[in-house]
Amino acid sequence: MTGHPSLWTFAIAFYGKPGVSDSLIALQDRLGADVDRLLFALWAGQAFGHELDGSDRRKAAELVEGWQSEVVAPLRAARRAILARSPLASRQCERIDALREELLEVEIRLEHVELDALEGLPAAWGEASSTGPAERHACAMRNLRSLLADLDVEPDGKSEAAVGVISAALRRLP
Numbered sequence: 001m002t003g004h005p006s007l008w009t010f011a012i013a014f015y016g017k018p019g020v021s022d023s024l025i026a027l028q029d030r031l032g033a034d035v036d037r038l039l040f041a042l043w044a045g046q047a048f049g050h051e052l053d054g055s056d057r058r059k060a061a062e063l064v065e066g067w068q069s070e071v072v073a074p075l076r077a078a079r080r081a082i083l084a085r086s087p088l089a090s091r092q093c094e095r096i097d098a099l100r101e102e103l104l105e106v107e108i109r110l111e112h113v114e115l116d117a118l119e120g121l122p123a124a125w126g127e128a129s130s131t132g133p134a135e136r137h138a139c140a141m142r143n144l145r146s147l148l149a150d151l152d153v154e155p156d157g158k159s160e161a162a163v164g165v166i167s168a169a170l171r172r173l174p
Contacts, residue, residue, distance in 0.1 A: 004047035007119040008112060011039045017169040023162035030162075031153045034068050036111055037061070040118040041147045042170060045140025048122060049131040052143045057150055059121055064114050072110050079103040141167055 005013070015021050027033040037060055044050045052060075082100045131139070144163065148155060155163070 007040060007043050007115045010043045010047060011115055014039065014042065014169065014173065017172070019165040020169045023165040026162040027148070027159060030159050031148060031151050031155060033148060033151060034064065036064065036068070036114045036118065037147060038144060039115065041143035042140045044122065045143045046136050046170060046173065049136050049139050050122065051139050052146060056121070057147060060118055063117055063121070067114055072107060072114065075103060075107050075110065079107060137170055140170055
């Protein structure tokens with residue numbers, strides 16, 4: 001497949017846009033969404049013009065759920081616990097900060113593995129759609145909303161605001 005960025009390239013570029021990382025993490029923390037699957041859903045719509053159906057979303061979930069819950073999430077929890085600054089952490093601040101940064105680097109590498117696995121799913125989709133930017137944006141946002149609906153959790157105002165930030169950032173992509 002040519003003519004579209006890799007999922008990793010898209011994820012790094014999009015995640016770095018103003019407000020996007022905070023918004024994705026808010027959806028993760030508030031609704032239990034997997035940031036990598038959110039990025040996958042956005043990429044499928046933006047790069048391919050492909051609307052993920054229930055089967056696509058299930059395949060993505062089945063592929064990465066164990067990795068996310070058994071490997072990535074526990075590491076993230078440990079990193080965040082360090083960030084909370086237990087009494088032990090306050091006594092060895094520089095060493096603890098360095099360890100936390102190392103955990104963050106490992107977490108990112110683990111998520112890269114997850115994104116690489118998800119990138120293999122669109123083999124059956126074919127080449128990127130020739131639809132225009134507005135149609136691809138709408139498709140990406142439908143994918144995001146479908147993935148959030150699958151969580152069976154009612155989004156609150158802050159979650160909706162996060163979706164708005166993501167939508168606005170997606171519109172500014174080339």
